Amino acid sequence: MRAMVVAWIVLAAWGGEARAAAGADAENGKLLLRQYGCGTCHRIPGVAAAQGDVGPPLAGVARRVYLAGVLPNSPDNMARWIRAPRQYKPNTTMPELGVSEAQAREMVAYLQGLR
Amino acid sequence: MRRLAKAASIAAAIAAVVGTIAGVAIQSGWYDVSAVEQHLKPTYWLLETAMRRSVRVRGANVAVPPLDDDALARRGLALYRRNCVGCHGAPGVAPEPFALGLAPVPANLAYTAREWPAGDLFWVVKYGLKMTGMPAWEFRMSDDELWATVAFLKRLPHLSPREYEALQATEPPPPAHESTHADPERGKRAMHQYACASCHVIPGLVGANAPVGPPLAGFGARAIIAGVLPNNPENTVRWLRAPRQVNPASAMPDLGVTERDARDMAAYLSTLKDTR
Numbered sequence: 001m002r003a004m005v006v007a008w009i010v011l012a013a014w015g016g017e018a019r020a021a022a023g024a025d026a027e028n029g030k031l032l033l034r035q036y037g038c039g040t041c042h043r044i045p046g047v048a049a050a051q052g053d054v055g056p057p058l059a060g061v062a063r064r065v066y067l068a069g070v071l072p073n074s075p076d077n078m079a080r081w082i083r084a085p086r087q088y089k090p091n092t093t094m095p096e097l098g099v100s101e102a103q104a105r106e107m108v109a110y111l112q113g114l115r
Numbered sequence: 116m117r118r119l120a121k122a123a124s125i126a127a128a129i130a131a132v133v134g135t136i137a138g139v140a141i142q143s144g145w146y147d148v149s150a151v152e153q154h155l156k157p158t159y160w161l162l163e164t165a166m167r168r169s170v171r172v173r174g175a176n177v178a179v180p181p182l183d184d185d186a187l188a189r190r191g192l193a194l195y196r197r198n199c200v201g202c203h204g205a206p207g208v209a210p211e212p213f214a215l216g217l218a219p220v221p222a223n224l225a226y227t228a229r230e231w232p233a234g235d236l237f238w239v240v241k242y243g244l245k246m247t248g249m250p251a252w253e254f255r256m257s258d259d260e261l262w263a264t265v266a267f268l269k270r271l272p273h274l275s276p277r278e279y280e281a282l283q284a285t286e287p288p289p290p291a292h293e294s295t296h297a298d299p300e301r302g303k304r305a306m307h308q309y310a311c312a313s314c315h316v317i318p319g320l321v322g323a324n325a326p327v328g329p330p331l332a333g334f335g336a337r338a339i340i341a342g343v344l345p346n347n348p349e350n351t352v353r354w355l356r357a358p359r360q361v362n363p364a365s366a367m368p369d370l371g372v373t374e375r376d377a378r379d380m381a382a383y384l385s386t387l388k389d390t391r
Binding site: 053054056057064065066069070088089091092093 | 328
């Protein structure tokens with residue numbers, strides 16, 4: 001019994017640390033989503049000003065199977081899409097906003113939490 | 116009064132016990148849903164009887180036109196060979212292998228057509244049967260075509276395999292152009308019939324609602340469709356009918372949506388203003 005409790009605490013602490021690192025990225029990501037004006041076109045839970053109805057809402061985007069109808073959803077593909085949407089869908093309304101690789105990663109960290 | 120209260124508490128206790136047993140049975144995965152394991156005999160009887168009664172009650176209200184017409188039956192044969200024979204077979208013709216793996220096994224229609232009134236046959240072909248392989252043909256055949264099919268079905272029990280083989284089918288004429296008024300309620304039915312809810316969460320539709328594509332709540336308030344087209348009825352129709360023409364890389368397939376069905380679906384989608 002005691003061993004189980006100890007194991008549980010160790011696991012919880014370990015998971016907590018990983019979560020904290022991901023959490024910092026995600027927090028930055030949320031900030032970046034605001035800074036790049038994503039909310040002008042998308043509704044994004046947790047980003048108060050993001051009430052746009054131009055593109056699809058991003059609630060639950062982490063569970064979606066396809067991104068923009070063209071890319072299978074994965075953290076890598078999401079980062080690619082954010083950086084260069086027109087490369088994957090030339091006629092898309094979504095503009096290329098000059099997001100860096102690192103910034104896209106942090107945005108993805110936040111968006112992948114929207115389940 | 117006291118006896119009533121006692122009876123009520125006993126009923127509540129029984130309901131709780133039955134509910135618990137049902138809950139455990141469901142949660143434990145006890146019932147085998149595979150198509151290989153047969154139904155228990157009482158289960159089969161229950162499903163079959165409930166289906167038969169449901170169809171009988173609804174089929175009784177169908178107004179049956181004259182069906183004893185060779186030309187009509189020949190058009191029905193063309194439709195039968197295209198849409199039905201794969202699962203139901205025909206005199207001397209086996210169903211396709213995949214159909215033999217269905218549960219319930221598709222009925223032999225020579226028997227069904229002999230036993231069932233024409234109104235019941237029409238009702239089943241038009242609206243389909245839940246939880247069986249029987250699809251609804253409402254959005255795939257006009258009423259004229261459905262009646263032609265029924266006219267042929269009514270002849271089926273009297274055909275020998277040789278006669279069936281020798282029969283000449285005539286292609287039915289293309290369906291006449293129907294109503295031009297967009298009907299959101301019909302559009303909602305059409306969305307169910309084109310399986311839209313297997314990839315989208317759609318308010319008003321019960322289904323898998325899998326998040327394959329974006330949710331359609333708030334579609335009516337959205338500015339752009341599929342990231343490329345300004346949202347208006349014409350563009351919605353265009354997108355619904357030929358998504359891959361608008362965006363060749365799209366995961367959304369062309370589903371063969373008719374102009375009328377697309378117009379009705381667009382009308383329904385435009386009513387979805389609330390994003391939640």
